[in-house]
Amino acid sequence: MYIHGNAGSQGPAYTAVTLFDVTDNHTPLRPIRVETELWEAFGELVGKRNRSAVIRDFIRWYVRERGAKLPERPPATPAAGS
Template sequence: MAPTRGTPTRPIRIDSTLWERFGASVGSLGLDRSAVLRDFIRWYTREPGAKMPRRPDVTASAKE
């Protein structure tokens, strides 16, 4: 993963409930929202070597 210190913030609008569920999901993998969003954007824009971010298994997300 590329360094992120000193990068500008990018405010986006997301429903509070969805944002909290996303935080719980990435937290269950020991990650944070920003890291997963950056990985997704790299994958989405077809950056060489980028991979789709990992998601928690169905049983973990069903408990949340």
């Protein structure tokens, strides 16, 4: 295992291994980089435990998986996009 941290950063470090056993019925962990403010706003709209489902639905639609539909967006609010 190795840990990578940005020497000038106060943020979290990243590890190259999973620290728990993942069985075959789970999808692999795919870390992505997203700005904190954007990630939190996304979580508020989809629910903090539903982010992965929406991202997977988007990817299925993006790669044109048969039957995949673009995830529905919530109604616009005055704060959205500002």
